Amino acid sequence: MMIRSTIGAVTFGCLVLAGGLAQAQEMQFFRIGTGGAGGTYFPIGGIIANAISNPPGSRACDDGGNCGVPGLVAMAQSTNASAHNVNAIQNGQMEAGLSGAATLHFAYNGKGKFEGNAKPDLRVIANLYPEDLHLVLSEGASLNSLADLAGKRVGIAQAGSGTQIAVELMLADYNVTRDNMDEAELNNAQSAERIADGQLDAYFYAAGTPVAALIQLDNTKGMELHNWSPEEVKMANSTVPYYIPSVIPAGTYPGVTYDVNTVAVSGMLVTNANIDEELVYQITKAMWSNTARKLLDNGHPKGKAITLETALEGVEGIGVPLHPGAERFYREAGLLK
Structure with missing residues (x-):
């Protein structure tokens, strides 16, 4: 109500100054x-x-x-x-x-x-615009494949989010589910904080690059991005057709000096x-x-x-x-x- 009142007061002053045409606007x-x-x-x-x-x-x-x-x-x-x-x-x-x-x-x-x-x-x-799927890891960490996330602490995005829906479908192809990973339903900023503090091993986030929270993580604690194999990209695209092959170019995040193959929606x-x-x-x-x-x-x-x-x-x-x-x-x- 306070915002509406403030806008209304400013608008009233503008209407008086602007004359009949502006007064007619709703x-x-x-x-x-x-x-x-x-x-x-x-x-x-x-x-x-x-x-x-x-x-x-x-x-x-x-x-x-x-x-x-x-x-x-x-x-x-x-x-x-x-x-x-x-x-x-x-x-x-x-x-x-x-x-x-x-x-x-x-x-x-x-x-x-x-x-x-x-x-x-x-x-x-x-x-x-395309939203690239980031699979964020702590600095120096790597995965041989998505199957390695079994038994790990993994951020799967916020509950009910589009990213979470897609990620769970993709991980199921590698027999990684809520039954065999320690999942966390967090937003991007919360996930980045958990990675920085060592409370997560990995997390997923889909967004247009560059992402502000990831720039901060990269500049402070450092990070890696999983470079999806051609087989992983093909499987993800088959399982969730609206995720298509994409690349996050080297240097998008200064500490990530390699091209990152991934998928985007x-x-x-x-x-x-x-x-x-x-x-x-x-x-x-x-x-x-x-x-x-x-x-x-x-x-x-x-x-x-x-x-x-x-x-x-x-x-x-x-x-x-x-x-x-x-x-x-x-x-x-x-x-x-």
């Missing part, structure tokens, strides 16, 4: 679920929220202001990431959120941990089918404006990978429909026939 809030503060979803979600916002009284795009949706105040909210976000969007607790493609597929179709609990109202706004911006078509159309348009481009390019290293040209990559294969408002924009932009 403020509309738009919540975007992201992830933990130490990952990539949170800063990227914040950039997107900034790009699509244009509160009442703000300068119009044509006058040099932000090219967001007039009257819209978008807010990035820290959450437990993919699985939390798709649940909240389906239930109307948030208007949009970021999700990995695998979680999105499972949730929409009621598969895996979403068996009997499908989320049929999920709709895609845009593909954002696309990060998606998702909304609810019941959100107004015109609003989603305007939001999608604002995401690809010139001011949004500058915010993405300068706000986070992964922002440069978020482009209009790749906005529909992988969407058809996930089997989750585009929101009609987003579809209308992409059709007008020539990306859809």
